[in-house]
Amino acid sequence: MRIIGIDPGYAIVGFGVIEYERRQFTVIDYGAITTDAETEFNTRLLEIYNDTCEVLDRFKPEAMAIERLYFTTNATTAIAVAEARGIVLLAARQRNIEIFEYTPLQVKSSVTGYGKAVKKQVQELTKNILKLPAIPKPDDTADALAIAVCCAHSSGSAMNSALKGDNRH
Numbered sequence: 557m558r559i560i561g562i563d564p565g566y567a568i569v570g571f572g573v574i575e576y577e578r579r580q581f582t583v584i585d586y587g588a589i590t591t592d593a594e595t596e597f598n599t600r601l602l603e604i605y606n607d608t609c610e611v612l613d614r615f616k617p618e619a620m621a622i623e624r625l626y627f628t629t630n631a632t633t634a635i636a637v638a639e640a641r642g643i644v645l646l647a648a649r650q651r652n653i654e655i656f657e658y659t660p661l662q663v664k665s666s667v668t669g670y671g672k673a674v675k676k677q678v679q680e681l682t683k684n685i686l687k688l689p690a691i692p693k694p695d696d697t698a699d700a701l702a703i704a705v706c707c708a709h710s711s712g713s714a715m716n717s718a719l720k721g722d723n724r725h
Contacts, residue, residue: 557575557576557577558615558616559574559575559576559617560617560620561573561574561700562620562703563623563699563700564625564641568588568589569589569607569644570586570587570695570697571587572692572700572704573615574686574704574705574708581687583687584615587697588697589603589604601639601640601643605643605647608643608647609647612647612648617653618653619654620645620653620654621657621706621707622657623658623663623699625641626659658706663678663702663706667702667709678699682705686705
């Protein structure tokens with residue numbers, strides 16, 4: 557099963573593509589879609605959309621795992637990130653890619669076994685699980701891979717049903 561993990565944002569959208577078969581991980585690719593802060597916001601959204609489409613078309617994932625947004629302080633940032641996240645979701649749905657959402661707590665618990673793990677712990681364990689030589693940079697890319705790992709660890713239930721057509725969105 558090919559899974560793309562997405563850490564949404566409007567400056568940086570981290571992505572990580574993995575294969576998960578028989579409890580074994582293979583990293584296909586990872587990276588980040590970036591936009592320039594000097595560029596008008598709507599143009600940044602178009603760039604995110606176009607680049608996301610290119611990544612999805614290149615890697616053809618069966619599932620997208622994306623972080624569910626959680627903001628407590630800056631509403632302006634939350635709205636902008638939500639708009640960028642919507643663009644990514646649109647690109648996936650246009651390609652009939654099944655979408656699975658995970659909270660930061662779910663990702664931390666899945667990767668480390670501890671829901672209050674710090675970012676560095678999650679990144680280090682993701683690196684180890686995927687047998688990477690180093691923690692990917694930027695952090696958004698490492699986070700995207702962790703989200704993909706979380707999805708793979710969850711694949712025994714809801715994801716398999718959805719991918720078989722039992723629970724399409």
